Amino acid sequence: AQSVTQPDIHITVSEGASLELRCNYSYGATPYLFWYVQSPGQGLQLLLKYFSGDTLVQGIKGFEAEFKRSQSSFNLRKPSVHWSDAAEYFCAVGAGYALNFGKGTSLLVTP
Amino acid sequence: DTGVSQDPRHKITKRGQNVTFRCDPISEHNRLYWYRQTLGQGPEFLTYFQNEAQLEKSRLLSDRFSAERPKGSFSTLEIQRTEQGDSAMYLCASSLQRVTSVTDTQYFGPGTRLTVL
Numbered sequence: 001a002q003s004v005t006q007p008d009i010h011i012t013v014s015e016g017a018s019l020e021l022r023c024n025y026s027y028g029a030t031p032y033l034f035w036y037v038q039s040p041g042q043g044l045q046l047l048l049k050y051f052s053g054d055t056l057v058q059g060i061k062g063f064e065a066e067f068k069r070s071q072s073s074f075n076l077r078k079p080s081v082h083w084s085d086a087a088e089y090f091c092a093v094g095a096g097y098a099l100n101f102g103k104g105t106s107l108l109v110t111p
Numbered sequence: 112d113t114g115v116s117q118d119p120r121h122k123i124t125k126r127g128q129n130v131t132f133r134c135d136p137i138s139e140h141n142r143l144y145w146y147r148q149t150l151g152q153g154p155e156f157l158t159y160f161q162n163e164a165q166l167e168k169s170r171l172l173s174d175r176f177s178a179e180r181p182k183g184s185f186s187t188l189e190i191q192r193t194e195q196g197d198s199a200m201y202l203c204a205s206s207l208q209r210v211t212s213v214t215d216t217q218y219f220g221p222g223t224r225l226t227v228l
Contacts, residue, residue: 015185027138032214034216042221042222043202044154044204044219046217046218046219063184090153090154096157096214097144097166098144098170099146099156104151
């Protein structure tokens with residue numbers, strides 16, 4: 001069965017520092033992978049997606065993610081974090097029509 | 112593109128009451144999905160429609176949950192005889208099915224926060 005693991009429940013970074021959020025997936029075929037961001041009390045906003053092709057994908061708000069098939073990973077990165085990036089981040093794998101989500105990583109940004 | 116909208120944004124109800132939520136998808140999208148998100152968890156898929164046809168409903172949480180999309184546009188999710196365990200955020204998403212893709216890109220609404228007292 002398809003599943004997603006986000007190993008870090010909480011991450012704290014200083015404003016201006018780099019960020020990497022980890023995501024590991026389990027899926028038998030070529031995965032469709034997504035990163036979403038959720039601010040408190042809000043819905044999910046799509047940051048980026050990987051369907052095929054170039055394994056380094058660019059998204060909105062300066063985020064990027066790299067698909068590594070050998071490691072079954074799709075880690076999210078940002079070179080310099082802004083205070084407004086504080087939110088909950090979810091990785092998801094497409095399993096046919098449905099998305100299977102990880103439990104999320106909560107990002108705290110300190111001054 | 113006005114995005115996916117959901118109404119109401121918040122609903123407080125007493126145990127045993129019925130509640131209904133509405134979702135309006137992005138206008139040209141033919142697929143519509145419902146998810147539930149409980150505190151500290153990622154969204155959990157419930158059901159989806161392609162146009163007006165409900166193609167998957169086996170993952171609805173119980174027979175108290177039902178969804179409709181009568182004209183292939185907006186959708187409603189109804190929970191009958193609510194229980195405290197139904198308290199959660201209910202998220203709607205929509206997508207445009209592309210022939211060559213298995214999984215579409217889903218765009219989410221702001222959600223409806225349900226509190227059952």
